[in-house]
Amino acid sequence: MSSSITEKSVEGSAPAVLTAAVVTVSDSCARGERTDVSGPAVAEALKNLGFRVVGTRIVQDDSMQIQNALVHLALEARFIVTTGGTGIALRDVTPEATAAICDRLIDGVGERMRLQGAKKTTYAALSRGVCGVREKTLILNLPGSPSGAVESLQAVVDLIPHALNLLEGKTEHA
Numbered sequence: 001m002s003s004s005i006t007e008k009s010v011e012g013s014a015p016a017v018l019t020a021a022v023v024t025v026s027d028s029c030a031r032g033e034r035t036d037v038s039g040p041a042v043a044e045a046l047k048n049l050g051f052r053v054v055g056t057r058i059v060q061d062d063s064m065q066i067q068n069a070l071v072h073l074a075l076e077a078r079f080i081v082t083t084g085g086t087g088i089a090l091r092d093v094t095p096e097a098t099a100a101i102c103d104r105l106i107d108g109v110g111e112r113m114r115l116q117g118a119k120k121t122t123y124a125a126l127s128r129g130v131c132g133v134r135e136k137t138l139i140l141n142l143p144g145s146p147s148g149a150v151e152s153l154q155a156v157v158d159l160i161p162h163a164l165n166l167l168e169g170k171t172e173h174a
Contacts, residue, residue, distance in 0.1 A: 018164065020046045021055040021077035023069045025085035025094050026144065030060040038083040041146040045153055051079065061085050066097035074101075074137040078164055081153065084144035086129040094141050095130045102132030102139060106163070109140065109156050116155035117148065124148075131156075136167045 024039035036058055043053045054076050059065040066085070073080050085094030099105060109131035117124030129141030129152070138160065142149040 017052045018050065018079060018161070019054045019077045020051040020079040020081060021057075021073040022046070022053060023056070023066070023073065023080065023082045024058045025061055025066055025082055026058065027060050027091065029058050030065075038142075038144055038146045038149045042081055042083050042142060042149050042153060045150045046079075046081065049157060061091040061093060063093045063097040063100070066094055067101050070098065070101050070134070070139060074134045074139070078137055078167075079160060080137060080139045081142055082129075082140070083142045083149040086127050086141050086143055088126055088128065092128070095128045098130055098132055098139055098141055102130075102134050104133045106131045106133065109159060112159075113142075113152040113155050117143075117152060120151065127152075133167060136164075138163050138167065 022039050022043045024036045026034070026036065028034040029036040039056055039058065043056060046053055055073050057069045057073065059069050061084070066082070070080060082094055082098065085092045110129050113129060114124050114127055117127065127143050129143065131138065131140045133139070140153070140156070142152045
């Protein structure tokens with residue numbers, strides 16, 4: 001994996017910076033009872049990969065709050081990453097909220113994250129994170145732990161530029 005990710009501009013000469021946003025889904029962080037560690041870890045990883053992080057949010061484990069954050073951030077960023085709410089606890093509703101606002105889901109991305117995660121922990125099989133498309137924005141759910149979130153992002157980050165190019169209509173093959 002390269003140290004940064006860029007996509008070619010329309011002319012094919014200068015690389016264009018990719019925009020991203022991060023949504024932390026956590027009741028305790030949203031109430032101020034706990035410091036968000038996962039969101040900043042994911043934002044830093046995205047910056048190190050060459051993304052310009054244009055927005056961050058912390059929302060409760062509430063489907064409407066998650067959906068509202070995703071819809072609004074999709075107006076600003078081409079790639080939105082959520083962290084948290086992907087497990088099997090009663091309040092873990094991030095995948096359902098994401099699916100509700102997406103036009104299409106990309107099942108293979110979540111499968112790849114779980115496959116890579118299983119190499120480190122058997123609990124990766126309990127993660128239900130999804131990846132979907134809202135218009136020209138790609139949305140990816142990551143686990144809530146800082147290490148799990150960053151490792152899951154790293155497992156699929158090489159797919160992101162091609163996916164974003166396809167969403168822009170750049171479907172030519174080399």
